[in-house]
Amino acid sequence: MALLIRNGEIVTVGARVQADVYVENETITRIGRDLQVPPNAEIIDATGKLVFPGFIDPHVHIYLPFMATFAKDTHETGSIAALIGGTTTYIEMACPNRNDDALEGYQLWKSKADGKSACDYAFHMSVTKFVKETESQLREIVADGTASFKIFLAYKNFFGVDDGEMYQTLELAKRLGVIVTAHCENAELVARLQQKLLAEGKTGPEWHEPSRPESVEAEGTGRFATFLETTGATGYVVHLSCEKALHAALEARLRGVKIHVESVLPHLLLDKSYAERPGVEGMKHVMSPPLRAKQNQAVLWKALALGSIDTVGTDHCPFDTEQKLLGKNSFVNIPNGIPGIEDRINLLYTHGVKRGRIDLDRLVDAASTRAAELFGLFPRKGTIAVGSDADLVVYDTSYRGVVCAKSQHVNNDYNGFEGMEIEGRPSIVTVRGKVQVRDGKFIGERGLGKMLKREPAHF
Ligand code: URP
Ligand code: ZN
Ligand code: ZN
Numbered sequence: 001m002a003l004l005i006r007n008g009e010i011v012t013v014g015a016r017v018q019a020d021v022y023v024e025n026e027t028i029t030r031i032g033r034d035l036q037v038p039p040n041a042e043i044i045d046a047t048g049k050l051v052f053p054g055f056i057d058p059h060v061h062i063y064l065p066f067m068a069t070f071a072k073d074t075h076e077t078g079s080i081a082a083l084i085g086g087t088t089t090y091i092e093m094a095c096p097n098r099n100d101d102a103l104e105g106y107q108l109w110k111s112k113a114d115g116k117s118a119c120d121y122a123f124h125m126s127v128t129k130f131v132k133e134t135e136s137q138l139r140e141i142v143a144d145g146t147a148s149f150k151i152f153l154a155y156k157n158f159f160g161v162d163d164g165e166m167y168q169t170l171e172l173a174k175r176l177g178v179i180v181t182a183h184c185e186n187a188e189l190v191a192r193l194q195q196k197l198l199a200e201g202k203t204g205p206e207w208h209e210p211s212r213p214e215s216v217e218a219e220g221t222g223r224f225a226t227f228l229e230t231t232g233a234t235g236y237v238v239h240l241s242c243e244k245a246l247h248a249a250l251e252a253r254l255r256g257v258k259i260h261v262e263s264v265l266p267h268l269l270l271d272k273s274y275a276e277r278p279g280v281e282g283m284k285h286v287m288s289p290p291l292r293a294k295q296n297q298a299v300l301w302k303a304l305a306l307g308s309i310d311t312v313g314t315d316h317c318p319f320d321t322e323q324k325l326l327g328k329n330s331f332v333n334i335p336n337g338i339p340g341i342e343d344r345i346n347l348l349y350t351h352g353v354k355r356g357r358i359d360l361d362r363l364v365d366a367a368s369t370r371a372a373e374l375f376g377l378f379p380r381k382g383t384i385a386v387g388s389d390a391d392l393v394v395y396d397t398s399y400r401g402v403v404c405a406k407s408q409h410v411n412n413d414y415n416g417f418e419g420m421e422i423e424g425r426p427s428i429v430t431v432r433g434k435v436q437v438r439d440g441k442f443i444g445e446r447g448l449g450k451m452l453k454r455e456p457a458h459f
Pocket of ligand 2: 183238239288289
């Protein structure tokens with residue numbers, strides 16, 4: 001099937017041109033002005049609209065057994081929500097815990113997505129322990145096309161690894177050429193602070209942030225950087241939330257450590273006062289690292305504008321009101337996570353580009369191109385070029401709306417960004433040339449998404 005997207009303003013990193021994009025058999029085959037196409041080609045008029053490469057969310061949780069419950073989305077609901085928001089590829093954290101077998105876990109995560117996702121997807125494989133069989137299992141997983149790992153320095157006794165396991169994972173990753181993503185918080189300090197606060201009768205969601213202060217994240221980030229330096233591996237700090245941790249990462253980068261940084265939508269737009277709201281309203285805004293003091297946001301936006309923060313993901317992780325109430329007697333039992341997969345691009349465009357915090361070039365880079373480059377998807381994904389997959393977002397900058405849980409497609413009964421203004425939305429979203437979304441509605445093929453196989457590149 002052939003598709004012509006006519007006369008839009010194509011935005012890629014370093015270039016903006018008015019042109020047509022022609023797609024045959026899932027791939028972009030021509031870009032130019034006034035392209036002549038066969039009469040049976042589907043034609044979409046993009047006059048007055050922006051045309052972006054399909055956006056990539058490098059950090060989502062879809063299937064996630066965590067904190068005595070399960071995140072709410074399936075690949076069916078999560079991928080449709082992603083597509084409506086302009087995300088055409090996501091990378092899910094495959095997260096077996098310490099008691100699970102890694103290879104069985106990997107197969108389980110794959111089986112949850114297989115034939116279900118409406119957008120393309122890949123996995124970061126979590127390494128949650130390092131035992132005799134770990135090396136051979138990870139080699140098998142990398143050979144299967146999953147060329148990135150995830151480690152958690154937090155979540156002691158569940159996902160968390162100790163320093164020895166972190167060293168072994170990074171040392172193997174260096175040999176395999178695999179990038180390692182990391183949740184950087186000091187697990188021991190979090191556990192001690194949680195006990196101390198609870199002993200003082202401090203049980204509400206407002207105590208979540210004080211139990212994992214900025215220094216605890218900065219320590220984790222600095223330690224991860226030191227281990228990267230020692231092993232020579234390439235690392236990627238996920239959901240970096242505050243100035244102190246940013247300093248730790250950038251200071252390491254300055255001395256030559258191969259360290260990349262992701263921030264996520266909640267830390268850019270929400271601050272700790274949301275988690276300080278009484279009762280379940282506060283619980284809805286509990287994630288880790290926690291929402292921070294507001295002054296951190298300006299620092300994160302600045303670093304994002306400069307490209308010092310590489311990417312913006314969501315850490316999409318939906319738990320509904322009832323699940324959040326598991327922590328009504330103690331903040332340590334509130335399932336951690338804030339969803340955002342559907343709103344990332346519209347909120348970044350509105351509160352980033354339109355408010356003058358980042359330019360369009362950075363939007364495309366941080367929300368698509370750089371993730372593709374770091375995670376072995378470029379140039380198949382992350383750009384608009386002849387030969388690339390025809391994942392395209394025709395973006396209507398005249399749309400006006402507000403974020404609203406009632407109309408969302410994410411499987412959840414609230415939205416952490418409720419009421420925020422939106423000044424733009426995708427009018428057309430394609431996955432490999434197939435129109436999956438038109439004017440905010442999913443009109444495409446469920447189960448169209450493929451698992452993307454990636455080669456190691458970080459030697
Ligand atoms: O609070 C969060 N971030 N929940 C999901 C698990 C994780 O740490 O990424
Ligand atoms: Zn995390
Ligand atoms: Zn996460």
